Amino acid sequence: MISCVFLATCFVAIVADAHEAHEPVVVVDSDAMRQAVLAWRSTLGPELTRQASFEFAGPVRTDWHFVPKDRLGVNWHDMNLEQRRAAHNLLRIALSSQGYFKALAIMSLDEDLRRLEASRPNAQNVRDPERYWFALFGDPSSDEPWGWRIEGHHLSLNFSSVTGQVVSVTPAFFGTNPAELRDGPRAGLRVLGTEEDLARDLITSCTPAQLKTAMIAETAPGDVIALPGVEINFGEPEGLSAEEMTDAQQALLRNLLDEIIGNFNAELRERALDELEDAGFDKLHFAWAGSVEVGKGHYFRIHGPTLVIEYDNTQNNANHAHLVWHSPDNNFGADYLQRHYAESPHHQSAK
Structure with a gap:
Protein backbone atom coordinates (compact mmCIF):
# COMPACT_ATOMS: atom_id res chain seq x y z
CA MET A 1 0.00 0.00 0.00
CA ILE A 2 1.25 3.51 -0.84
CA SER A 3 0.91 5.88 2.11
CA CYS A 4 -0.60 9.35 1.82
CA VAL A 5 2.53 10.73 3.52
CA PHE A 6 4.75 9.29 0.80
CA LEU A 7 2.46 10.50 -1.97
CA ALA A 8 2.16 14.00 -0.54
CA THR A 9 5.92 14.29 -0.08
CA CYS A 10 6.67 13.06 -3.59
CA PHE A 11 3.99 15.24 -5.12
CA VAL A 12 5.81 18.40 -3.99
CA ALA A 13 8.61 17.46 -6.35
CA ILE A 14 6.17 16.50 -9.12
CA VAL A 15 4.38 19.86 -8.95
CA ALA A 16 7.70 21.72 -8.83
CA ASP A 17 8.96 19.87 -11.91
CA ALA A 18 5.72 20.62 -13.78
CA HIS A 19 5.95 24.34 -13.02
CA GLU A 20 9.63 24.41 -13.99
CA ALA A 21 8.83 22.79 -17.34
CA HIS A 22 5.89 25.17 -17.90
CA GLU A 23 3.55 22.32 -18.77
CA PRO A 24 0.24 23.42 -20.31
CA VAL A 25 -2.96 23.18 -18.30
CA VAL A 26 -4.97 20.07 -19.20
CA VAL A 27 -8.64 20.83 -19.73
CA VAL A 28 -10.78 18.06 -18.30
CA ASP A 29 -13.68 16.80 -20.39
CA SER A 30 -17.06 17.21 -18.71
CA ASP A 31 -17.65 13.46 -18.79
CA ALA A 32 -14.23 12.52 -17.44
CA MET A 33 -15.27 12.68 -13.80
CA ARG A 34 -18.28 10.46 -14.39
CA GLN A 35 -16.06 7.90 -16.13
CA ALA A 36 -13.54 8.06 -13.27
CA VAL A 37 -16.31 7.50 -10.71
CA LEU A 38 -17.62 4.53 -12.68
CA ALA A 39 -14.10 3.13 -13.08
CA TRP A 40 -13.56 3.31 -9.32
CA ARG A 41 -16.96 1.74 -8.60
CA SER A 42 -16.22 -1.09 -11.04
CA THR A 43 -13.22 -2.15 -8.92
CA LEU A 44 -15.16 -2.44 -5.67
CA GLY A 45 -17.10 -5.68 -5.92
CA PRO A 46 -20.66 -6.16 -4.56
CA GLU A 47 -19.98 -5.65 -0.85
CA LEU A 48 -17.95 -2.43 -1.14
CA THR A 49 -20.31 -1.11 -3.83
CA ARG A 50 -23.19 -1.42 -1.35
CA GLN A 51 -21.03 0.20 1.32
CA ALA A 52 -20.22 3.11 -0.99
CA SER A 53 -23.70 3.77 -2.41
CA PHE A 54 -26.44 6.04 -1.04
CA GLU A 55 -29.59 7.70 -2.32
CA PHE A 56 -28.99 11.01 -4.01
CA ALA A 57 -32.05 12.53 -2.36
CA GLY A 58 -31.28 11.03 1.05
CA PRO A 59 -29.88 12.80 4.11
CA VAL A 60 -26.36 11.33 3.91
CA ARG A 61 -25.31 13.47 0.93
CA THR A 62 -25.75 16.80 2.69
CA ASP A 63 -24.53 15.63 6.11
CA TRP A 64 -20.96 16.92 5.81
CA HIS A 65 -18.31 17.30 8.51
CA PHE A 66 -14.59 18.00 8.86
CA VAL A 67 -13.82 16.61 12.33
CA PRO A 68 -11.95 13.31 12.89
CA LYS A 69 -14.76 10.77 13.15
CA ASP A 70 -16.04 7.71 11.29
CA ARG A 71 -18.05 8.31 8.13
CA LEU A 72 -20.31 6.31 5.86
CA GLY A 73 -18.81 5.02 2.63
CA VAL A 74 -15.62 3.19 1.70
CA ASN A 75 -12.52 3.96 3.75
CA TRP A 76 -8.96 3.94 2.37
CA HIS A 77 -8.32 0.98 4.71
CA ASP A 78 -11.09 -0.95 2.95
CA MET A 79 -9.44 -0.69 -0.47
CA ASN A 80 -6.84 -2.82 -2.19
CA LEU A 81 -4.17 -1.42 -4.49
CA GLU A 82 -6.32 -1.49 -7.63
CA GLN A 83 -9.16 0.31 -5.85
CA ARG A 84 -6.79 2.90 -4.41
CA ARG A 85 -5.29 3.56 -7.82
CA ALA A 86 -8.77 4.21 -9.21
CA ALA A 87 -9.59 6.46 -6.25
CA HIS A 88 -6.42 8.49 -6.78
CA ASN A 89 -7.25 8.79 -10.48
CA LEU A 90 -10.67 10.17 -9.55
CA LEU A 91 -9.06 12.76 -7.29
CA ARG A 92 -6.56 13.76 -9.98
CA ILE A 93 -9.36 14.28 -12.50
CA ALA A 94 -11.61 16.22 -10.11
CA LEU A 95 -8.85 18.47 -8.79
CA SER A 96 -6.03 20.52 -10.25
CA SER A 97 -2.44 19.50 -9.57
CA GLN A 98 -2.29 21.98 -6.68
CA GLY A 99 -5.65 20.79 -5.33
CA TYR A 100 -4.58 17.15 -5.51
CA PHE A 101 -1.38 17.99 -3.64
CA LYS A 102 -3.28 19.91 -0.96
CA ALA A 103 -5.78 17.08 -0.45
CA LEU A 104 -3.01 14.49 -0.03
CA ALA A 105 -0.95 16.81 2.16
CA ILE A 106 -3.94 17.46 4.43
CA MET A 107 -4.43 13.71 4.84
CA SER A 108 -0.74 13.24 5.55
CA LEU A 109 -0.76 15.85 8.35
CA ASP A 110 -2.53 13.31 10.56
CA GLU A 111 0.76 11.39 10.56
CA ASP A 112 2.44 14.47 12.02
CA LEU A 113 -0.36 14.88 14.55
CA ARG A 114 0.24 11.29 15.66
CA ARG A 115 3.79 12.30 16.48
CA LEU A 116 2.91 15.65 18.02
CA GLU A 117 0.04 14.21 20.08
CA ALA A 118 1.69 10.92 21.03
CA SER A 119 0.52 11.26 24.64
CA ARG A 120 -3.10 11.79 23.61
CA PRO A 121 -5.35 8.76 24.33
CA ASN A 122 -6.09 6.77 21.17
CA ALA A 123 -3.98 9.13 19.04
CA GLN A 124 -2.83 6.25 16.82
CA ASN A 125 -6.42 5.62 15.71
CA VAL A 126 -7.82 9.16 15.75
CA ARG A 127 -4.85 10.62 13.86
CA ASP A 128 -4.83 8.31 10.86
CA PRO A 129 -3.83 9.55 7.36
CA GLU A 130 -6.01 6.85 5.80
CA ARG A 131 -9.15 7.63 7.79
CA TYR A 132 -10.91 9.15 4.79
CA TRP A 133 -14.06 7.91 3.10
CA PHE A 134 -15.43 7.89 -0.46
CA ALA A 135 -19.19 7.86 -0.98
CA LEU A 136 -21.39 7.77 -4.09
CA PHE A 137 -24.87 9.28 -4.33
CA GLY A 138 -27.28 8.13 -7.00
CA ASP A 139 -26.13 6.25 -10.08
CA PRO A 140 -23.49 7.90 -12.28
CA SER A 141 -24.34 5.49 -15.10
CA SER A 142 -27.90 6.87 -15.35
CA ASP A 143 -29.33 10.17 -16.58
CA GLU A 144 -30.47 11.04 -13.06
CA PRO A 145 -28.61 13.44 -10.73
CA TRP A 146 -25.64 11.89 -8.97
CA GLY A 147 -22.72 12.93 -6.83
CA TRP A 148 -19.74 11.78 -4.83
CA ARG A 149 -17.71 12.86 -1.83
CA ILE A 150 -14.35 12.33 -0.20
CA GLU A 151 -14.33 13.26 3.46
CA GLY A 152 -12.33 12.91 6.63
CA HIS A 153 -10.42 15.07 9.08
CA HIS A 154 -10.02 18.56 7.61
CA LEU A 155 -11.21 17.55 4.14
CA SER A 156 -14.73 17.54 2.71
CA LEU A 157 -15.09 17.71 -1.07
CA ASN A 158 -18.63 17.38 -2.43
CA PHE A 159 -19.42 17.04 -6.14
CA SER A 160 -22.97 17.17 -7.51
CA SER A 161 -23.99 16.40 -11.09
CA VAL A 162 -27.27 17.28 -12.77
CA THR A 163 -28.16 16.30 -16.36
CA GLY A 164 -24.67 14.95 -16.95
CA GLN A 165 -22.63 17.94 -15.79
CA VAL A 166 -20.96 18.57 -12.45
CA VAL A 167 -22.72 21.76 -11.38
CA SER A 168 -21.51 22.14 -7.80
CA VAL A 169 -18.29 21.50 -5.87
CA THR A 170 -19.53 23.11 -2.67
CA PRO A 171 -19.38 22.97 0.22
CA ALA A 172 -15.62 22.52 -0.18
CA PHE A 173 -13.54 22.39 2.99
CA PHE A 174 -9.75 22.29 3.38
CA GLY A 175 -8.13 22.46 6.81
CA THR A 176 -4.61 22.14 8.17
CA ASN A 177 -3.37 21.30 11.64
CA PRO A 178 -0.68 22.42 12.02
CA ALA A 179 -1.11 25.28 9.59
CA GLU A 180 2.69 25.30 9.50
CA LEU A 181 4.86 22.33 10.41
CA ARG A 182 7.61 23.70 12.61
CA ASP A 183 9.73 20.62 13.21
CA GLY A 184 10.41 17.24 11.71
CA PRO A 185 11.46 16.35 8.13
CA ARG A 186 8.76 18.55 6.57
CA ALA A 187 9.30 21.62 8.74
CA GLY A 188 8.13 24.75 6.93
CA LEU A 189 5.27 23.05 5.05
CA ARG A 190 2.21 25.34 4.89
CA VAL A 191 -0.49 23.61 2.88
CA LEU A 192 -2.78 26.67 2.88
CA GLY A 193 0.02 29.19 3.16
CA THR A 194 -0.55 30.84 -0.23
CA GLU A 195 -4.17 31.63 0.63
CA GLU A 196 -3.16 33.21 3.91
CA ASP A 197 -0.29 35.20 2.40
CA LEU A 198 -2.35 36.60 -0.49
CA ALA A 199 -5.13 37.67 1.86
CA ARG A 200 -2.63 39.33 4.20
CA ASP A 201 -1.04 41.13 1.24
CA LEU A 202 -4.47 42.47 0.35
CA ILE A 203 -5.42 43.70 3.83
CA THR A 204 -1.99 45.29 4.43
CA SER A 205 -2.26 47.12 1.09
CA CYS A 206 -5.31 49.02 2.36
CA THR A 207 -5.16 52.71 3.13
CA PRO A 208 -6.34 53.83 6.58
CA ALA A 209 -9.69 54.79 5.07
CA GLN A 210 -10.03 51.39 3.36
CA LEU A 211 -9.06 49.59 6.57
CA LYS A 212 -12.02 51.14 8.37
CA THR A 213 -14.28 49.38 5.87
CA ALA A 214 -12.34 46.13 5.40
CA MET A 215 -11.68 45.44 9.11
CA ILE A 216 -14.95 44.10 10.53
CA ALA A 217 -13.72 43.06 13.99
CA GLU A 218 -10.63 43.50 16.14
CA THR A 219 -10.79 39.86 17.23
CA ALA A 220 -11.13 36.94 14.83
CA PRO A 221 -13.92 34.41 15.42
CA GLY A 222 -12.85 31.07 16.86
CA ASP A 223 -13.70 29.27 13.61
CA VAL A 224 -15.31 29.81 10.26
CA ILE A 225 -18.91 30.88 10.75
CA ALA A 226 -20.70 28.77 8.12
CA LEU A 227 -20.05 25.45 9.86
CA PRO A 228 -21.79 22.18 8.92
CA GLY A 229 -25.48 22.39 9.69
CA VAL A 230 -25.43 26.19 10.01
CA GLU A 231 -27.58 28.23 7.66
CA ILE A 232 -25.50 30.36 5.31
CA ASN A 233 -26.92 33.77 6.01
CA PHE A 234 -24.39 36.59 6.27
CA GLY A 235 -26.83 39.27 5.18
CA GLU A 236 -25.39 42.09 3.13
CA PRO A 237 -21.69 41.60 2.31
CA GLU A 238 -19.32 43.25 4.78
CA GLY A 239 -15.90 44.66 4.12
CA LEU A 240 -14.23 46.44 1.23
CA SER A 241 -15.90 46.00 -2.15
CA ALA A 242 -13.86 45.19 -5.23
CA GLU A 243 -15.28 48.38 -6.73
CA GLU A 244 -13.52 50.37 -3.97
CA MET A 245 -10.18 48.68 -4.57
CA THR A 246 -7.29 49.87 -6.68
CA ASP A 247 -6.29 47.88 -9.76
CA ALA A 248 -3.43 46.32 -7.80
CA GLN A 249 -5.76 45.31 -4.98
CA GLN A 250 -8.25 43.83 -7.44
CA ALA A 251 -5.40 41.79 -8.91
CA LEU A 252 -4.57 40.48 -5.42
CA LEU A 253 -8.21 39.55 -4.88
CA ARG A 254 -8.33 37.74 -8.24
CA ASN A 255 -5.16 35.85 -7.37
CA LEU A 256 -6.61 34.85 -4.01
CA LEU A 257 -9.83 33.62 -5.62
CA ASP A 258 -7.90 31.74 -8.28
CA GLU A 259 -5.79 30.04 -5.61
CA ILE A 260 -8.92 28.77 -3.85
CA ILE A 261 -11.16 28.00 -6.82
CA ALA A 272 -16.96 29.11 -11.19
CA LEU A 273 -14.92 32.13 -12.29
CA ASP A 274 -17.30 32.80 -15.20
CA GLU A 275 -20.27 32.71 -12.83
CA LEU A 276 -18.46 35.11 -10.53
CA GLU A 277 -17.76 37.55 -13.39
CA ASP A 278 -21.32 37.28 -14.74
CA ALA A 279 -22.69 38.17 -11.31
CA GLY A 280 -20.34 41.15 -11.09
CA PHE A 281 -16.78 41.07 -9.82
CA ASP A 282 -17.25 44.58 -8.40
CA LYS A 283 -19.91 43.18 -6.06
CA LEU A 284 -17.38 41.04 -4.21
CA HIS A 285 -16.42 42.16 -0.72
CA PHE A 286 -13.28 41.34 1.22
CA ALA A 287 -13.43 41.44 5.02
CA TRP A 288 -10.81 40.83 7.70
CA ALA A 289 -10.98 40.26 11.45
CA GLY A 290 -8.18 39.96 13.98
CA SER A 291 -4.51 40.77 13.69
CA VAL A 292 -2.68 41.40 10.44
CA GLU A 293 0.59 40.21 12.03
CA VAL A 294 2.00 36.86 10.97
CA GLY A 295 1.47 34.25 13.67
CA LYS A 296 -1.49 35.96 15.34
CA GLY A 297 -5.16 34.98 15.10
CA HIS A 298 -6.96 36.21 12.02
CA TYR A 299 -9.95 35.59 9.76
CA PHE A 300 -10.96 36.70 6.28
CA ARG A 301 -14.08 36.41 4.18
CA ILE A 302 -14.85 36.91 0.49
CA HIS A 303 -18.56 37.42 -0.07
CA GLY A 304 -20.39 37.97 -3.34
CA PRO A 305 -23.58 36.95 -5.18
CA THR A 306 -22.29 33.45 -6.04
CA LEU A 307 -20.00 32.52 -3.16
CA VAL A 308 -18.91 32.91 0.42
CA ILE A 309 -15.34 31.94 1.24
CA GLU A 310 -14.09 31.94 4.83
CA TYR A 311 -10.63 31.37 6.25
CA ASP A 312 -9.84 31.23 9.95
CA ASN A 313 -6.52 30.67 11.71
CA THR A 314 -6.92 31.20 15.44
CA GLN A 315 -6.71 27.82 17.15
CA ASN A 316 -3.48 26.36 18.57
CA ASN A 317 -1.90 29.83 18.85
CA ALA A 318 -2.88 30.67 15.28
CA ASN A 319 -1.43 27.48 13.83
CA HIS A 320 -4.60 25.63 12.84
CA ALA A 321 -6.38 26.84 9.70
CA HIS A 322 -9.82 26.23 8.21
CA LEU A 323 -10.90 27.23 4.70
CA VAL A 324 -14.45 26.73 3.39
CA TRP A 325 -16.09 27.70 0.12
CA HIS A 326 -19.89 27.82 -0.02
CA SER A 327 -22.31 28.63 -2.83
CA PRO A 328 -25.25 29.99 -0.81
CA ASP A 329 -27.85 29.12 -3.45
CA ASN A 330 -26.12 26.13 -4.99
CA ASN A 331 -24.48 24.05 -2.27
CA PHE A 332 -24.87 20.41 -3.27
CA GLY A 333 -26.26 21.63 -6.61
CA ALA A 334 -29.47 22.89 -4.96
CA ASP A 335 -30.15 25.66 -7.49
CA TYR A 336 -29.59 23.44 -10.53
CA LEU A 337 -31.61 20.65 -8.93
CA GLN A 338 -34.56 22.94 -8.32
CA ARG A 339 -34.58 23.95 -11.98
CA HIS A 340 -34.07 20.36 -13.10
CA TYR A 341 -36.97 19.07 -11.04
CA ALA A 342 -39.20 21.94 -12.22
CA GLU A 343 -38.51 20.91 -15.81
CA SER A 344 -38.67 17.16 -15.09
CA PRO A 345 -41.05 16.66 -12.14
CA HIS A 346 -41.15 12.90 -12.64
CA HIS A 347 -37.44 12.76 -11.68
CA GLN A 348 -37.86 14.22 -8.21
CA SER A 349 -37.36 10.85 -6.61
CA ALA A 350 -33.84 10.58 -8.02
CA LYS A 351 -31.85 8.01 -6.12
Missing part, protein backbone atom coordinates in the same frame (compact mmCIF):
# COMPACT_ATOMS: atom_id res chain seq x y z
CA GLY A 262 -8.12 26.71 -8.70
CA ASN A 263 -7.95 23.71 -6.40
CA PHE A 264 -10.46 22.14 -8.78
CA ASN A 265 -9.91 21.01 -12.34
CA ALA A 266 -9.68 23.54 -15.17
CA GLU A 267 -13.27 23.10 -16.32
CA LEU A 268 -14.76 23.53 -12.84
CA ARG A 269 -12.47 26.46 -12.14
CA GLU A 270 -13.44 28.28 -15.33
CA ARG A 271 -17.15 27.71 -14.72
